[in-house]
Amino acid sequence: MKKRLSQIILLILTLSLLSACGFRLRGASNLPATIKYAVIDGVAQYSEVGLAIKQQLEVSGTKVVSTADVDTVHFVVLKNKFTRRVLSVGASGTANEYELAYSFSMRVQDPKGKLLVAERAINLNRNYIYDASQALAKSDEELTIKSQMISLAVRQSMRRIGIKLRQDSDLKPAAEKASPTAKPVKDSSVK
Numbered sequence: 001m002k003k004r005l006s007q008i009i010l011l012i013l014t015l016s017l018l019s020a021c022g023f024r025l026r027g028a029s030n031l032p033a034t035i036k037y038a039v040i041d042g043v044a045q046y047s048e049v050g051l052a053i054k055q056q057l058e059v060s061g062t063k064v065v066s067t068a069d070v071d072t073v074h075f076v077v078l079k080n081k082f083t084r085r086v087l088s089v090g091a092s093g094t095a096n097e098y099e100l101a102y103s104f105s106m107r108v109q110d111p112k113g114k115l116l117v118a119e120r121a122i123n124l125n126r127n128y129i130y131d132a133s134q135a136l137a138k139s140d141e142e143l144t145i146k147s148q149m150i151s152l153a154v155r156q157s158m159r160r161i162g163i164k165l166r167q168d169s170d171l172k173p174a175a176e177k178a179s180p181t182a183k184p185v186k187d188s189s190v191k
Helices: 002-020 048-059 132-177
Strands: 037-041 072-089 095-109 115-117 122-129
Touching (some): 048 072, 072 132, 095 132, 115 132, 122 132
Parallel strands (some): 037 072
Antiparallel strands (some): 072 095, 095 115
16 A cells, blocks of 8 residues: 555656656657648558648648648658668578668648648658568568658658748747838827
8 A cells, every 4th residue: 555655656656757747758740730631642541641731630620621722731751762781681681680771751731732731751660570480470560660660650740740830820920020011109208
């Protein structure tokens, strides 16, 4: 009983320290609320990459549609490529270790084709051991690693896009306030 109570107290202290230092779990990409509808271009909508992008958009409150409309933002995948290379070879000449490299990039355009967020590449690398006696299990492992890399790359890209779009929307009101059509305010205290 005392051990359980001390574990609970330790957990509460740990969580309070984490929250005090500003730690928080990463959530959705937090796209601006102005993006209501989106189209995914450059990959099939139901491919693994297309589904990962769709999931991130829907979590942010954006509806993914199949055809563009007047207020549809385009998420254009420009690069989606895996490469695999041998890292080490055993005495028998067979590969013992592979490296998977994944390159992903995406840009965002408004409905008229104007660039909202420029392309920014994300490159990920993962190594894994290959055992020829467990070929089926290792091919499944490679597919799992590929899925994880796709998911991570899409999340990173969407986070960057969300940050850039929020920064740009924060700048617009300041630019509108400084527009030449605004009338200067006359200070009545100066004579």
